Amino acid sequence: MVPELGHFALILALCIALVQSILPLVGAARGNDAWMALARPAAQAQCLFIAVAFGCLTYAFVSNDFSVKYVAEHSNTQLPVAYRVAGVWGGHEGSLLLWTQMLGLWMFAVSIFSRSLPQEMVSRVLSVMGMVAVGFLLFMLIASNPFERLLPAALDGRDLNPLLQDPGMVFHPPMLYMGYVGFSVAFAFSMAALIDGRLDASWARWSRPWTTVAWSVLTLGIALGSGWAYYVLGWGGWWFWDPVENASFMPWLVGTALVHSLAVTEKRGAFRSWTVFLAILAFSLSLLGTFLVRSGVLTSVHAFATDPKRGIFILAFLAVVVGSSLTLFAWRASKVGLGGRFALVSRESMLLTNNALLLVAAGAVLLGTLYPLALDAFGLGKISVGPPYFEAVFVPLMAPALFLMGIAPLARWKQASLPELAVRLRWALAVSFVAAIVVPLAMGHWSTMVGFSMLLAAWIAATSVVNLKAQLAHVPKGRIGARLAQLPRSYYGMLLAHLGVAVFIAGVALVKGYEAETDVRMEVGDTAHLHGYTFRFTAINAVKGPNYTAERGTIEVTRGTESVVTLNPEKRLYIVQNMPMTEAAIDAGFTRHLYVALGDSITPTTWVVRIYHKPFIGWIWGGCLLMGIGGLLAAFDRRYRARARAGSAQLAGAAGLNASAAG
């Protein structure tokens, strides 16, 4: 009964989505207020019905309803309740439902927080989002119905893939999808602007906070996924450049470009068609990511039971959405105009360069992801494009981008002077060079890669300090705390996000340069040594989890005479799928992680133990966290709300600051 309710709710949501995508759009074109007014309630109702469907599927999972095929394939009576809930998005159909749910929530949010927007704009934006929802709802109802029954019902389910039975997997997909789908708002705003033919600073101001929130959430989502891979896969790696990761990374790169391009459009009115193009591209890449991950084009036959019907549907959907938006772009973009002009050396030109670099980087990732597919498609054999390719193309692209990242926030709009910038930044440059030399030497030995990375990381950090100082010079004198409080939140958001990048680079470089590992055969009582730490394998015990059995090792870590920590790595065997899993044990410190994983057992008391010392690896996620928080801080800047309330231009005093601060 409940699954049928869910199914029915999806059908209703589809009907509402159809209304929502047609009437408000026509209403906006004809000036029919009643039709336009439908947009908000329709979006809210649609979100509600999707939520009902989502609730029904969750209920089916929690109540172990194995007469639902999807539940039988992804759950089990032994599965702890938290993972049964996470099982909702453990497979193809549920992931789509989650995607659609996120879209519903974004629509809901737009319908609530859009009171200051012209009615035409809101109607068009929600109408475009409604069209996207139509596509996904149709897809679910036609080719991937999560409520399909299994008759006769299975006695028990096939269990959730043990890899996904992890707290990281509970939060990672919702975050990631929220970010992915969030770009649909920017996309819808762009479409609305193209239809309207009007694209001005106020347009950019409306769409900017939405885009920034989506970008921040996507950043956090990707970081969570990377953290999950780090401790679940047992290899200590944190990024594998595999197609699924790349699928989320491409929208991030383009989204980063979009966030910056929007800043220029808002502040200077420039880059208009470029901004619109990036918004289309970011959302298209989100859709492409969904296509790549869900259609089975890239995944092997065994990863998801693929169905060619699905692939064709998603491809057709992609073609319709992206094709029609690019057609609209080709038709209308020349109308929106070019906006303010700027000199060769100016903040605009630097941001444009960075935009281009980010876009090329996204292109390189796309190429690396699809090239093996293309080769295979043309019968030229199977190849695997691995980290060497990505690292080889990525570093040369990102290095100049990071260098510019330090300068651009300090450069003037419209026209900047290089000599002046050089004078302002000479101390930052000096500090960076010192860091580039001192840090590698302090870590033990010189390495060009680390030195260069530290140069860039320190450069970003040091220029941020210079920037803060320069900003404070505009603020009336007073106590330092009061003066700092004068600067707008969006400015701190920018600083924080940029600092996050610096922290991230430092983490990546230091781990890559100085990590140490050892694979040792240990019998109970044996000790191993790594980087000044002593690891004593004191015991191995059998333990029983809710749906697995495990061997749990006890490893006492000491440094000199001082006890550091006791680690309990596990080797689990998930009973239903008969699948072994390595559960690494990590001692996470600020400057290093100690990572211990059990390999294979040689005898019941002798194991291969893999031990890593990973300096500063936590900074990788710390940096992402800073970026995400920075983005959120910027998105919730007071001026968006103040403008929303006052409806007009100025926020006393801060406007000048904003203009120079936001980058």
Place this chain on the structure above:
Amino acid sequence: MLRARFLIPLAVFAAFIGILAVGLTLDPREVPSPLINKPAPAFNLPQLAQPDKTISQQDMLGRVWLLNVWASWCVSCREEHSTILELARSGVVPVLGLNYKDERADGLAWLARLGNPYQISAYDRDGRIGIDYGVYGVPETYVIDKAGVIRYKRIGAVTPEVVRDKILPLVKALNGNA
């Protein structure tokens, strides 16, 4: 007002969709098997229903036939089952089963419940014959000609489209020519 440079993204995208479409038509399940056009690997296995009798690929010499690898634990087999049943009932081509890594009782119960399309099912409990046939995912289906040569291999569930477009024309051709 249409400017050429704004059309560039659209053109690039069209080419891109083209490549993806080609990628989709190439079904990863239809990887050419090294066994195509090779004699079907020999087996001599007990029958599923009658353990004291055996079945061998030689028993089928002189006929075009289908070998369908299945198991009661396999969900995709259930998906293709109605298609296989229909094909077997049409009498166009005899279908033999290879019950793969299954319990005998489970396999028999499965057939009793869902219907038995197979003239005979060979019982490959430890999956040894499966290895010879290069089975790497159940279900798999082979078309074997009168001389005992494998002519077609399908990995994954057989759909009505596959029967219509691939299996039936092939069976017809094999029956006509040889």
